[in-house]
Amino acid sequence: MSCAPPPVLDKDTPFEAWKKNVDVWLLATGVPKARQAATLIMAMKDTARNVALNLDMEIIRSDDGVAQLVKELESVFKEDDTQCTISSIERFETYVRRPDQGMKEYVSEFAERYRDLRKRISGGELYSKEILAYRLLQQANLTDEQQRLVKATSPEIKNETKEAQLK
Numbered sequence: 630m631s632c633a634p635p636p637v638l639d640k641d642t643p644f645e646a647w648k649k650n651v652d653v654w655l656l657a658t659g660v661p662k663a664r665q666a667a668t669l670i671m672a673m674k675d676t677a678r679n680v681a682l683n684l685d686m687e688i689i690r691s692d693d694g695v696a697q698l699v700k701e702l703e704s705v706f707k708e709d710d711t712q713c714t715i716s717s718i719e720r721f722e723t724y725v726r727r728p729d730q731g732m733k734e735y736v737s738e739f740a741e742r743y744r745d746l747r748k749r750i751s752g753g754e755l756y757s758k759e760i761l762a763y764r765l766l767q768q769a770n771l772t773d774e775q776q777r778l779v780k781a782t783s784p785e786i787k788n789e790t791k792e793a794q795l796k
Contacts, residue, residue, distance in 0.1 A: 633657040639674040643716060644706035648699060655695065666694030680705050714749045721746045726770040739765055 636650035666689045670681045721742040726735040
């Protein structure tokens with residue numbers, strides 16, 4: 630087992646994403662069960678750490694300390710369905726490729742955020758393929774020249790076509 634660093638929970642980390650990262654961390658860590666909750670608490674900041682430190686030390690050092698910790702944090706941080714939907718919309722709508730981000734990574738992250746959004750909202754496709762392709766291109770942070778090149782060499786305005794071109 631490795632000594633994988635525990636996932637950080639702070640004001641900028643969505644709680645559900647943190648929980649998923651904890652599940653992965655539990656599979657990868659070599660930290661004994663009786664110290665896992667304490668290790669996670671040490672990686673917390675702000676309100677999360679304050680809430681976690683309200684647990685009794687007996688609970689924190691128990692073999693099911695992580696489960697108890699997550700339960701305590703859920704009472705404060707778990708979003709209702711409406712909040713989860715709003716968060717997914719914001720994550721997708723505000724996503725823009727970072728200057729240091731490769732194009733393949735950007736396209737992959739764009740697709741992941743769109744999949745997450747579609748899971749939260751019923752009714753199938755949220756955007757037509759043309760609008761999704763437009764958003765992919767606009768949010769890619771390309772120069773005007775790069776955008777003109779992609780538009781000029783595209784046989785159609787479909788998301789799959791733009792993904793292939795940007796990669």
